[in-house]
Amino acid sequence: MEQAVGESGIVNGNISQNCSEFQSYSWRNILRRSELNVQFMLLTRRNAECAQFINDGNDIENSNFNGSLPTKIIMHGFRLTGSKPSWIDDMAKELINAMDVNVVIVDWIVGATALYSSAVDNLDNLGEEVGTLIQSLIIHGSTRESFHLIGISLGAHVAGYVGHAFEGKLGRITGLDPAGPKFSKKAVDRRLDPGDAVFVEAIHSDSDYFGISQPVGHIDFYLNDGKDQPGCTRRSISSVYKHVVCDHMRAVHLYISSIKNHCPLAAFPCLSYELFINGQCVGCQYLSLRHCPRIGLLDHAGLRATIQPREIKAFLLTSNHAPFCVKHFLVELILGEIGTRNQRVEMTFLSNNYKQRSKLRLLITNKRIMKKVISHDAILENMTVVNIKLLSTWRQKAPVIHIEMLRITELPLNDRETQSRCINNMEINEVLFQELVNC
Template identity: 55%
Template sequence: MADHWNRVLLLGSLILPVCSIAVNGNISQNCSDFQTSSWRNILQRLDLNVQFMLLTRRNPDCARPINVNNDFQSSNFNGSLPTKLILHGYRMTGSKPSWVDTLAKELISAMDVNVVIVDWIIGSTAVYHSAVQNSALLGFKISTLIANFIAHGSTKDSFHLIGISLGAHVAGIVGHIFKGKLGRITGLDPAGPKFSKASVNERLDPSDAIFVEAIHSDSDCFGISEPVGHIDFYLNGGKDQPGCTRPILSSGLLERGGLSADEQPKEVKAYLMTSSDLPFCVKHFLVEIFLKQLGLHDQRVEITFLSNNHSNISNLQLTIPNKQSSERTVRKVIPYVRFGNMDAITIELLSSWRRKRHTIHIAELRVRELPLNDRERPPCCINNIVTDEKIFFGQFGNCL
């Protein structure tokens, strides 16, 4: 028996130093977590105190602190990968948003990406009006970080900003700074108070990124009812969701925010694209048409996308604006089975008894698979399309 306990003690003496090393190793990794805010912070009117935390597949459980002046090459940041930024919104009590860790881990599990969590708890706590005022400065700080990422190998279209509530409009500010060249913005229940009557320059809108989507789930309380993206999803009408209780402060906040009790969201319908065969899933592609010369009146066209054996796979009807319009880019989403199978298009000018066909001049027609962050599938293009015929045929090539 004595020998048995001697062996146990010996084993314990070997294990304890290893455990100590492991614990100290965790500490030495300098893992970050959200800051905490209090009324003392608010009364002292501290700086915005933004904190950026990086998660990757190399450190999925230990967020590493980064800042705009970091040498990113010494961190786990990889400029060749897509980058997701998570932005929380207004925090009444200064508590950590519980959903952020789960979302970050799901993103890392789904694909090899950089995930940056934006912690602005100090500037988003207690007084909503002050949080709104802080959003512009926060947008500038985030844009500075993104500019440094770009200097270390990232491309503008590889960024995906995911913002909830007030964070959705902060994402819009960042997108506006980059003139709409960032890849994607997802607005999760974008905030309504202070933004419902705001101009498009003051809130999230479709011009803030190449692709902007929004999910409305509380538009009769804290969320905005107006559409703010290229596509807006109104879950269960965009109002109260099954199983969710109405916040106690909802009526008072509605009164202070500029939302009226009888305000209704605009009707926006979202359609899910499917194929006719099992498993019915299709990929989605962004079609971008960059116009060069416009005619005297709008021109309806139908674009047919063809496979390499010239079979008809997908069709798109759209309107080319007239020369009075300030728009020079048309963006639409189409379903398609396989990207590599797309070979050519035909463009048919659709005339009517009221309007004759006229020449259209397209500088470039570009097709990219969504989401816009897979470098293994580069975009394909047809350049310098000039036609006044009923049918134009052109084959895809590399983009210039």
């Protein structure tokens, strides 16, 4: 999106200045990483293709900054190679397309590169510099409530430091997979927490490696189990690092997609992923909530502004590709006679054209009623048929299973009037292919 340093940029209709750019990688910079060398770059609809430096008051005066507009501040995290984050331009572009805003990109590549421990040590000073910038922007017409800090990994905790310095009066903080190493056991004043802004949200996608596992916001979104993301697979030892980065960065790419696309990324408040996936959190009436919180730019994640939940976990399933949104369904089984031993069943639900399918594997035990939440990638299509197969072993054939009722219902249950689809009185001895009908 930005041109190289030294190329002329068209600002306010005139060729007036050079386009600012991220600092270039060099070992000299890495060796000087104790010196932050922070740069602040501004993008607006008036200079969407040519960032302007706003490193001091004079820069702000001579820029397109508009204090009457909201301001989004983007802060990257640790950088192993010292390269500019590849997602920065896309995020800035989508924010500007979605809203008339000031977008400020924080370049702290020098202080963020090479050693993770050194990058962590730099966060206090970085937070002070970002806070000084915000004070300058307030002098130029902004209000504290108009700021939205978007921090990725370590950048999420920097947002927390800044918000803490402003006594939690900044408008919003979005933490995208906030960093876990060196922060999981920190006190709340040393990491992101709900007291750092009027509204704090976090999206967790790699909570077992680079991301933090505990909730750190008013609403904490956990993608799938918050750990392993669809499409991020380990095929070899050499790809383990790429796998982990894939999980860690899924929060970033999903958030960008939520700004660009209009399909809903709604989540279900629940105490744990296990309870959610086992069908115990199928609505959104949790504590004072009345609606499912949504990832994106909606104020307070689509909740009422008067609601002040803290550290509420909300779970959602996603697909393995943009725009990542799926439909959620509750599958309910009422079983008849099932025999004396555990049996495994594979259910494949197919959409109208039979091309989109969702699979569910169940271990049938002595429980008469079973519930599971599944996802369906085809947003505009309904599930119409189900293929049920008993999974027997070469040693022993599975006995017949009698299903009194199979019911599938789109979620959430309390947000809409949804017609369930059912099959009644089935006996499965090997494979059954049957149409779902309205209950």
